[in-house]
Amino acid sequence: MSTTEVTVTSPTDPQSVTSPLMQAVDSAANQGARAIRSQRQPREWKLVAIRDCPTPSQVQECDTPERAADYWRLHVQTNPYFNPEVEFFVVLMLNTRRRIKGHTIVGMGILDSVLVHPREIFRVAIVASAHAVILMHNHPGGDPSPSMADLRTTRDLIRAGQLLRIEVLDHVIIGQSAPDRSRHYSSLKELGHFYA
Secondary structure, three states, X not given: OOOOOOOOOOOOOHHHOOOHHHHHHHHHXXXXXXXXXXXXXXXXXXXXXXXXXXXXXXXXXXXXXXXXXXXXXXXXXOOOOOOOOOOEEEEEEEOOOOEEEEEEEEEEOOOOOOOOOHHHHHHHHHHOOOOEEEEEEEOOOOOOOOOHHHHHHHHHHHHHHHHHOOEEEEEEEEOOOOOOOOOOEEEOOOOOOOOO
């Protein structure tokens, strides 16, 4: 009668991981640990331009809400991620001469709201050395009249901009484009909701 030798290994013994399934589990655990370690390490950051937004010379200087609305029509509505069925919140960044340096899409919301925070509003403006900003968002329902939430948000962002010394020039709300190209936007500054 022949005898076979049976060895018992403990589960913590590295020699015990022999099946392909156990090797895959061990490999995934090691990769996950590396990913967690790399997220804890500091990183070098920079501002990266996504795409060029060529504008006619009359739009480059953004000193009226109409020019901001024209910029929206040229560049925000043509963005591949733009969805007219939900609210988009965009920040136009301006230099000291009120010329557009660029824009950033801060948030994409739902049908009647979008979540924004001063941190996201001013992050790119700070990195891009913007002197001033114009806040913009759309109302998918078509009516550009400001809501109470729009007024509260604007006042909070004006205060945050004052602390950072980045002037909030206006908050323009875009409605649906009218066929006769009449005003399809409203300016909270023109409506008297800005304070000195």
